[in-house]
Amino acid sequence: MLDIRLIRENPEKINELLKRRAPHWTIDEVLKVDEQRRECQIKADELKSNRKNISQQIGMMKKNGEDTTAIQEQVRLQGEEIKALDEKQAELDELQRNLLLNIPNTPDETTPLGFDDSQNIEIKRWGEPAHPDFEQKAHWDIVTEKDIVDFERGVKLSQSRFSLYRGKGAQLERAIVNFFLDVHTNQHGYEEIMPPVLVNSNSMRGTGQLPKFAEDMYKCENEDLYLIPTAEVPVTNIYSGEILSENELPKYMTAYTPCFRREAGSAGKDTRGLIRQHQFNKVELVKLCTPETSVEEHEKLTRNAETVLEMLGLPYRRVALCAGDIGFSAKKCYDLEVWMPSYNAYKEISSCSNFGDYQARRANIRYRSNETGKVNYVHTLNGSGLAVGRTFAAILENFQQADGSVIIPEVLHKYLGWGVL
RNA sequence: GGAAACGUGGCCGAGCUGGCUGAAGGCGGCACCCUGCUAAGGUGUUAUACGGGGUAACCUGUAUCCAGGGUUCGAAUCCCUGCGUUUCCGCCA
Secondary structure, rough: OOOOOHHHHHHHHHHHHOOOOOOOOHHHHHHHHHHHHHHHHHHHHHHHHHHHHHHHHHHHHHHOOOOOOOHHHHHHHOOOOHHHHHHHHHHHHHHHHHHHOOOOOOOOOOOOOOOHHHHHHHEEEEOOOOOOOOOOOOHHHHHHHHHEEEHHHEEEEHHOOOEEEHHHHHHHHHHHHHHHHHHHHHOOOEEEEEEOOOOOOOHHHHHHHOOOOHHHEEEOOOOOOEEOOOOHHHHHHHHHEEEHHHOOOOEEEEEEEEEEEEOOOOOOOOOOOOOOEEEEEEEEEEEEEEEHHHHHHHHHHHHHHHHHHHOOOEEEEEEEEOOOOOOOOEEEEEEEEEEEOOOOOOEEEEEEEEOOOHHHHHHOOOEOOOOOOOOEEOOOEEEEEHHHHHHHHHHHHOOOOOOEEEEHHHHHHHHHHOEEE
């Protein structure tokens, strides 16, 4: 969430930045509540201070055997006033917190202006999409022909947008996971994490999924547990509520997990194939770092994700998302989009975001500065490295041959023991 | 899932027949001093949040002894609920 003091001191600036996302965002209400809240606290603190002093006096008097009934009665009446003020303050505290939790992060100054994806800016392209003289098949046809992904039985087992990999399909999916993890741990210096895939609401609030996006997630009945929509949630929250030493930063962590999304509101979108499933695999990259280094770390993280695409030989482009298109908690975001012949377009395969201190404030992740000894919020970052199912689909489509076979990228062979599908 | 015990600051550990305890003592950390080096020793310091005042260094109020409620003039200390840990039993990949 945003810093209330920053809001108090620069209301116009914050409002202006928020309105870059969408015109309706505003901090006006939270400012009003903040003022009432502080007023309330001043009064309550004063009364409590008074009560504390008198209570100590009563202790003394009792020790001396003096009669204290009159003075006790007097303080008791004050106590009721304090209680009322405390309740009001708690109410205002919560109201303010809820308001803040529902306000998105302010876009970074370098985030392009614009309210929808048409205003996103392409930063770079890598690789050449192949345009062979045979007709390229879509991955959903390839996998069905080769019987390596079973969509129909997935639906039978669960519901639409669930599928099952089998045989060489399951092997390929697993090989991609291993490849990603090996590159990020061995070459990019990330620590591998295997986190819980069910987390509580506090964790979901920490990274920004709650309270605003509850309907996007699967929740356990009668339990305060949600299936994670991304490993970002458990991994970022590992250090929630903690104060790290600056020496421990930056933290580089990577995790493979299945991810679960209800995809409410995407009816009719990407209904075929592996692009938009309720359950999918992803290898995530997460960083915690100091504020001074987060811009640089964001570029490096994005490069880490690009590197695996390049090692696989998949053509992609990098897009800087505009203010209206970046995620709720992000201040800056690059999408990596891989070339997908079936769409005849680039399709998102990774989203690399810098959250500044927005998530750190929610999750209360701080560090102590070596220089000043002061405590401050870390910056958090994450990006897909990469979405596994989409990588699987991209490999099949981009590397299919005229004879119907698919030549698997060299780097995966050692995980598979075979190279042609 | 059943039973019992427990949950104090970075850590260990007092306090728990309610008041002067943000919290003894120790360890660790930091700063300074001392001994030629090492080892040892001395002195001081050592939390966070939200407020108020000040350009600032800083001063100051309130809250915080797992969390949330309650009793009381006053709670780390008493009561209730929840969460967690440990041990025993049951179950289990």
